[in-house]
Amino acid sequence: MTAIPPDGAPERCGTLARREVVAAARAIGVSTDYGSARGLRLVREPAHLACIGLDIHQRRQWLAPAAARAFLRMRSAAADDGIELQVVSAFRSATYQLGIIRRKLERGQAMAEILAVSAAPGYSEHHSGRAVDLTCPGFPALEEAFEHSPAFAWLGKHAEGFGFRLSYPRDNPHGIAYEPWHWCWHARRRPNGSRA
Numbered sequence: 001m002t003a004i005p006p007d008g009a010p011e012r013c014g015t016l017a018r019r020e021v022v023a024a025a026r027a028i029g030v031s032t033d034y035g036s037a038r039g040l041r042l043v044r045e046p047a048h049l050a051c052i053g054l055d056i057h058q059r060r061q062w063l064a065p066a067a068a069r070a071f072l073r074m075r076s077a078a079a080d081d082g083i084e085l086q087v088v089s090a091f092r093s094a095t096y097q098l099g100i101i102r103r104k105l106e107r108g109q110a111m112a113e114i115l116a117v118s119a120a121p122g123y124s125e126h127h128s129g130r131a132v133d134l135t136c137p138g139f140p141a142l143e144e145a146f147e148h149s150p151a152f153a154w155l156g157k158h159a160e161g162f163g164f165r166l167s168y169p170r171d172n173p174h175g176i177a178y179e180p181w182h183w184c185w186h187a188r189r190r191p192n193g194s195r196a
């Protein structure tokens with residue numbers, strides 16, 4: 001492990017570190033065809049991260065700069081409509097994801113059970129710095145009940161306008177459980193082909 005970068009942003013995995021993490025994940029039971037079977041690709045981690053403030057546990061959270069700007073605009077627009085969007089988590093590295101999986105195994109969960117709700121290390125959208133898990137006051141974090149919240153209704157109407165989309169709707173082709181709280185920012189293509 002190297003030192004925490006001076007801006008306090010969490011560490012990211014480069015290509016080599018990611019390869020090691022994927023190998024370690026296979027060694028503890030992630031199948032070698034995980035990516036192709038789920039239609040998921042290895043996710044590159046961003047060179048830069050920008051802080052988007054504190055999450056519900058008072059930890060600083062981070063997104064890639066363009067996603068962070070879009071998120072802060074969206075959160076402020078929601079606030080103007082009386083909706084408080086609270087962050088549960090945002091960027092996490094493949095190394096961090098491996099730690100999550102290991103802890104779940106230690107607690108006695110089976111790998112198949114774990115991979116129904118967590119992406120395998122290296123394959124989580126959270127590695128991209130574009131995905132954010134959201135909640136709002138009065139709703140427990142990371143539970144399906146969030147779909148009945150005013151925040152979810154607001155996101156359904158407005159998130160797309162800020163570039164955010166629900167990644168795992170019901171019955172998604174990736175075999176990942178329905179996650180009404182998980183939103184991912186997608187760069188828009190400009191007419192000249194560059195990415196916004």
Ligand SMILES: [Zn+2]
Binds near residue numbers: 126
């Ligand atoms: Zn998520």
